[in-house]
Amino acid sequence: MASLAHLHFLPHRLRRNHRRNRCKCCLSSVTNESSTAVVWFKHDLRVDDHPGLLAASKHKTVIPLYVLDRRVLSRYTTDTLELAIIALEELRKSLKKQGSNLMLRYGEAENVIEELVKEVRAPFVFVEEEVEYHLCEVLDGVKKNLEGVSFPGGPPRVVLWRTPFYESLNLTDLPQSWKNFKKLKLPISLPVPAARFSSPESELQWGSVPTLDDLKDYMKENLCEKEISWREMALASSEKVLVERTGNFKGSSMDPIIDGSLGKRVHNSAFVTRKRDTVAGGTEVVLNALAGYLRYLEGTSRDDWQEVHARLRDAEIRPGASFFKLFGPVFCLGIVSRRRVHYEATEYEKERNAGFISPFGYSAATVASATDAVCSMEWYSLVALNRERTDEKRHAIRIWRWKGYLIQYTVAGNEGPAVLLVHGFGAFLEHYRDNADNIVNRKNRVWTITILGFGKSEKPNIIYTELLWAELLRDFMIEVVGEPAHCVGNSIGGYFVALTAFLWPALVKSVVLINSAGNVVPGYSPLPVSRERRVPFGAKLGARLLLFFLQLNVKKLLKDCYPVNPERADDFLIAEMLRASQDPGVVMVLESIFGFDLSLPLNYLLKGFEEKTLVIQGMKDPISDPKKKVALLKEYCPAMVIEKVNAGHCPHDEIPEEVNSIICEWIVKVNNDEQELQSLLITPSTLPQNNKQK
Numbered sequence: 162m163a164s165l166a167h168l169h170f171l172p173h174r175l176r177r178n179h180r181r182n183r184c185k186c187c188l189s190s191v192t193n194e195s196s197t198a199v200v201w202f203k204h205d206l207r208v209d210d211h212p213g214l215l216a217a218s219k220h221k222t223v224i225p226l227y228v229l230d231r232r233v234l235s236r237y238t239t240d241t242l243e244l245a246i247i248a249l250e251e252l253r254k255s256l257k258k259q260g261s262n263l264m265l266r267y268g269e270a271e272n273v274i275e276e277l278v279k280e281v282r283a284p285f286v287f288v289e290e291e292v293e294y295h296l297c298e299v300l301d302g303v304k305k306n307l308e309g310v311s312f313p314g315g316p317p318r319v320v321l322w323r324t325p326f327y328e329s330l331n332l333t334d335l336p337q338s339w340k341n342f343k344k345l346k347l348p349i350s351l352p353v354p355a356a357r358f359s360s361p362e363s364e365l366q367w368g369s370v371p372t373l374d375d376l377k378d379y380m381k382e383n384l385c386e387k388e389i390s391w392r393e394m395a396l397a398s399s400e401k402v403l404v405e406r407t408g409n410f411k412g413s414s415m416d417p418i419i420d421g422s423l424g425k426r427v428h429n430s431a432f433v434t435r436k437r438d439t440v441a442g443g444t445e446v447v448l449n450a451l452a453g454y455l456r457y458l459e460g461t462s463r464d465d466w467q468e469v470h471a472r473l474r475d476a477e478i479r480p481g482a483s484f485f486k487l488f489g490p491v492f493c494l495g496i497v498s499r500r501r502v503h504y505e506a507t508e509y510e511k512e513r514n515a516g517f518i519s520p521f522g523y524s525a526a527t528v529a530s531a532t533d534a535v536c537s538m539e540w541y542s543l544v545a546l547n548r549e550r551t552d553e554k555r556h557a558i559r560i561w562r563w564k565g566y567l568i569q570y571t572v573a574g575n576e577g578p579a580v581l582l583v584h585g586f587g588a589f590l591e592h593y594r595d596n597a598d599n600i601v602n603r604k605n606r607v608w609t610i611t612i613l614g615f616g617k618s619e620k621p622n623i624i625y626t627e628l629l630w631a632e633l634l635r636d637f638m639i640e641v642v643g644e645p646a647h648c649v650g651n652s653i654g655g656y657f658v659a660l661t662a663f664l665w666p667a668l669v670k671s672v673v674l675i676n677s678a679g680n681v682v683p684g685y686s687p688l689p690v691s692r693e694r695r696v697p698f699g700a701k702l703g704a705r706l707l708l709f710f711l712q713l714n715v716k717k718l719l720k721d722c723y724p725v726n727p728e729r730a731d732d733f734l735i736a737e738m739l740r741a742s743q744d745p746g747v748v749m750v751l752e753s754i755f756g757f758d759l760s761l762p763l764n765y766l767l768k769g770f771e772e773k774t775l776v777i778q779g780m781k782d783p784i785s786d787p788k789k790k791v792a793l794l795k796e797y798c799p800a801m802v803i804e805k806v807n808a809g810h811c812p813h814d815e816i817p818e819e820v821n822s823i824i825c826e827w828i829v830k831v832n833n834d835e836q837e838l839q840s841l842l843i844t845p846s847t848l849p850q851n852n853k854q855k
Contacts, residue, residue: 201288213320232269259356394635455505499539548560561640568619580647580824588651610634613630648673679761700756776803
């Protein structure tokens with residue numbers, strides 16, 4: 162029976178239902194069946210439920226292409242590169258079964274696609290629509306290059322496609338909140354079947370799938386020493402770096418605790434990477450693992466499904482978290498589509514309930530985990546697609562994908578030192594609405610970020626810790642900013658900035674703490690670091706009660722934080738905080754409050770960094786005791802510069818002009834000190850020979 166159930170969940174099951182699907186991908190006008198089409202794969206490494214590939218199959222010849230572009234692959238971790246290689250091998254096999262092949266070429270996508278289009282005389286290039294800013298730039302480069310290609314009917318056309326999760330959804334009508342969006346009760350579209358192709362031209366050079374070592378060597382070509390060191394920096398987890406810095410650790414290894422029974426190799430295993438901690442492979446393998454995951458309550462005699470169940474138990478650090486942990490990376494690479502997973506989960510639920518879906522919730526926790534996860538991911542994708550563009554007061558929102566999650570940020574300025582602005586708990590990048598432009602006007606470049614779990618950035622079902630957010634800031638500076646920055650943080654954001662400076666000081670030019678969280682503890686010695694963080698007992702109930710309280714009292718609580726200028730706690734801030742409080746996943750974020758470890762005090766984190774630390778303290782802060790904190794900082798961190806201001810918990814937004822001036826003057830001072838130090842380090846022995854002769 163188990164094997165029959167497995168076959169029932171393979172892609173061909175959709176043949177009886179695919180006619181009901183409404184696939185709105187704006188591809189119906191592309192019907193030149195006598196021409197050649199190139200399908201450019203990026204984060205859509207599948208044949209099943211691929212609307213772009215299905216539309217392209219109407220053409221006489223289809224060339225599936227994957228470009229090994231350093232700019233794209235540089236955002237991948239080593240684990241993701243390994244997963245991508247496995248997925249590319251399986252994608253090639255799947256395409257061959259459908260009568261095609263997969264072409265792999267190295268280089269920048271603009272040049273590779275232009276050359277291929279000329280080579281095969283292809284008037285169409287099909288490519289999935291993007292939300293990530295750096296990929297949008299690459300796509301714009303491809304379009305620009307193709308505009309210069311001369312064909313009889315005009316230059317080649319780039320055809321964007323998307324996999325619609327909901328039927329009858331117009332992005333212009335997208336509600337602002339998840340709560341209002343759910344009220345629409347939009348039907349979910351069905352996956353489309355895999356396309357069939359005619360045999361490709363044999364004389365084409367299709368290329369080979371690289372090994373992981375070959376790909377890593379390719380990624381290092383032409384990199385400078387700093388770029389290599391920064392990439393190596395990003396490979397180490399924050400826990401590992403913290404252990405190295407503190408010299409304390411509970412246990413003998415930083416490796417995750419894994420069930421000992423998972424050491425054996427399993428036939429048809431979906432865990433084939435070196436770490437064997439996430440699902441990997443092609444679409445068929447992933448769907449088989451999903452079938453095993455969904456059937457967890459049933460138990461099984463199959464070794465491959467038993468392995469999935471064991472991994473599920475190991476990854477279930479909080480209810481439902483195992484789905485993101487096991488299947489998140491395959492979504493990032495597009496090995497399966499979100500609506501395919503939703504379809505498989507709901508079909509299994511119908512099997513359990515005589516063909517019905519109960520309006521009172523799913524009967525299996527794994528079905529709820531899978532459907533909640535894909536619906537959450539789809540919501541944040543829609544928010545990213547529908548993000549606000551530039552207006553009079555706000556900069557264009559950009560999207561950065563971190564560990565598969567969508568993060569919002571902005572950037573302004575064309576010259577000067579880099580400045581990163583980090584908000585506090587419950588806030589978002591717009592909390593620096595009246596800071597960024599003013600700092601830019603003083604010849605700086607400014608990045609603002611909405612960190613994971615807040616604002617309109619994604620809120621996945623994971624354990625949120627101060628170390629996770631510090632890793633996010635590290636990777637943002639490496640991948641997006643690209644150079645050391647003056648890091649400004651308010652409230653808990655200040656603690657994240659201080660922790661980042663402690664763990665990776667090479668990335669931080671200076672620290673600016675605005676009413677920062679964190680204590681000052683004289684004579685502090687670090688305690689052993691725990692390698693595992695789980696949600697404390699009762700945290701879920703506490704988070705729900707806290708959310709209810711915050712939603713009822715957000716206006717009063719916010720105005721209390723602005724005692725000098727309460728009008729600055731305006732309707733915009735209140736409305737956005739309420740909107741974000743209704744997002745999927747927000748309860749998991751609030752649970753983190755009950756598990757934070759802020760035991761490393763500011764004086765310990767910033768020891769040796771004190772001369773590069775500015776403290777801006779609102780002396781009417783209702784959340785902490787500002788007088789006591791200032792006194793402790795002056796006594797135990799005498800090298801820090803402390804600026805006391807007449808404001809509450811958010812001086813940067815309550816009295817922006819004064820705070821902007823303090824920050825800009827600080828940046829000038831730090832940069833001048835650095836230049837003076839560098840000039841002192843240049844001795845006659847370090848000067849070029851021709852200078853010494855002069």
